[in-house]
Amino acid sequence: MILKTKSLQTTSTPQAIAGQKQEQDVAFFLRRAFKDNPEVLVINDFKFSFNDETAQIDHLIVYTYGFVLIESKSIKGHVKVNNQGEWTRSYNSQWAGMPSPIKQVELQQALLKEMLKHHKSEILSKLLGIKQQGFNGRCWHYLCAVSSNAVIDRKTMPKEISDKLFKTEFLVDELKSIMNLKHKIIRLMNVADTRPDFNQQELDSIGQFLISQHIDSNIQQANHAPVERKQIQPIANTPELELALETASAPTYQLAQSNTAMPQAVATLTPEQHPILSCKHCGESTQYTPMYGKFGYYINCNQCSKNTAMKQACPHCMSKNTKVTKRKETYTLNCVDCGFEKRII
Structure with missing residues (x-):
């Protein structure tokens, strides 16, 4: 292992x-x-x-x-x-x-x-x-x-x-x-x-x-690296900027109903589309190694070397009554209450 x-x-x-x-x-x-x-x-x-x-x-x-x-x-x-x-x-x-x-x-x-x-x-x-x-x-x-x-x-x-x-x-x-x-x-x-x-x-x-x-x-080097301070220029408060800010803060369904020409909004992810497996310490969501221990399946983060349990609350109904199953190299989160299933690795 x-x-x-x-x-x-x-x-x-x-x-x-x-x-x-x-x-x-x-x-x-x-x-x-x-x-x-x-x-x-x-x-x-x-x-x-x-x-x-x-x-x-x-x-x-x-x-x-x-x-x-x-x-x-x-x-x-x-x-x-x-x-x-x-x-x-x-x-x-x-x-x-x-x-x-x-x-x-x-x-x-x-x-x-x-x-x-x-x-x-x-x-x-x-x-x-x-x-x-x-x-x-x-x-x-x-x-x-x-x-x-x-x-x-x-x-x-x-x-x-x-x-x-x-x-x-x-x-x-x-x-x-x-x-x-x-x-x-x-x-x-x-x-x-x-x-x-x-x-x-x-x-x-x-x-x-x-x-x-x-x-x-890597973390040691990052902590000791000099921080580059950049001069931030103030942005003029133009009508175009106000329109963009209103667009960004508007609910998704309002944007869909509006016929006004506006920048295309990013679609809201459904619960099934949300990434549900990442390091709880540093947030890394791709660079990790799946493992198994006495408390079940978990991932070891390649960035901070900390462990995070694969078993999490169901992203669909938020139930904690979940389990992780493994088939060859595939890990799946299963919700006992609502039947939700999603491959997490």
């Missing part, structure tokens, strides 16, 4: 454009593999702060047994890692050093662990009144996904790094091997699998908490 899509940034340099393209490629493969799996939660481009430190995780996966962090790197050319864990790559036949993405994702994981442990009493429930294990005993993994056209020199690369480095198209296979998800009945029968697991309620709670901690860089 995709909790957050990749946030597109305005980029200008070739390196930034290539980096964003690589993250989009990884997000695409993750979506294809896990969008319909409620036991695998995917958060792309997750930025958070804790204890005066800030981290940005390219791709975070929360699943039944733990967490996987993925760092995306756009590398076009050769990449090598020596025995000291130092990275170099070639570009236009020129070799240069580069920061280790493995060290980078290690630091991100450490901060994420600290934040989850600090808030565990808010996130995890108790099972039969017994305190849960928390986050330390869960499975924690991290990987690095590089461009599919990169040339990886694994002969001289330390094995512990080679085992964490994958080209984009092979990433999902490794993730499935790491997560090793099984049917619930098979889990109960397999006594050798001692991994503590999250139940679905806990998974949903973790996902909702993480989304609430996300820092939207």
Whole structure:
């Protein structure tokens, strides 16, 4: 299940454009593999702060047994890692050093662990009144996904790094091997699998908490952007202006009955035509991701990363006795009282 899509940034340099393209490629493969799996939660481009430190995780996966962090790197050319864990790559036949993405994702994981442990009493429930294990005993993994056209020199690369480095198209296979998800009945029968697991309620709670901690860089930039102040010129109060104002404020039925030549009025929408699904926090009505949680179907806004329930009052009779149904990729709002139905996605 995709909790957050990749946030597109305005980029200008070739390196930034290539980096964003690589993250989009990884997000695409993750979506294809896990969008319909409620036991695998995917958060792309997750930025958070804790204890005066800030981290940005390219791709975070929360699943039944733990967490996987993925760092995306756009590398076009050769990449090598020596025995000291130092990275170099070639570009236009020129070799240069580069920061280790493995060290980078290690630091991100450490901060994420600290934040989850600090808030565990808010996130995890108790099972039969017994305190849960928390986050330390869960499975924690991290990987690095590089461009599919990169040339990886694994002969001289330390094995512990080679085992964490994958080209984009092979990433999902490794993730499935790491997560090793099984049917619930098979889990109960397999006594050798001692991994503590999250139940679905806990998974949903973790996902909702993480989304609430996300820092939207686009909103930050908008809040700090300088406001351009324009000089507003007064408009002369002419007879033509007065006529236009009267036309705009007149009821629709009066305009329809009048034979006077006036600008054509915009037709009033019927209740069935009104858009009924939008983010209740920022008003976004197109850029969102449909999801399912313990409270039913909802949307996660791609602009502000907040959640909004799909279940709403009937736009026809205003009854709150409604329900949302899903058929493949189509979501429909159904009113139990008046029988009104409308596709909302």
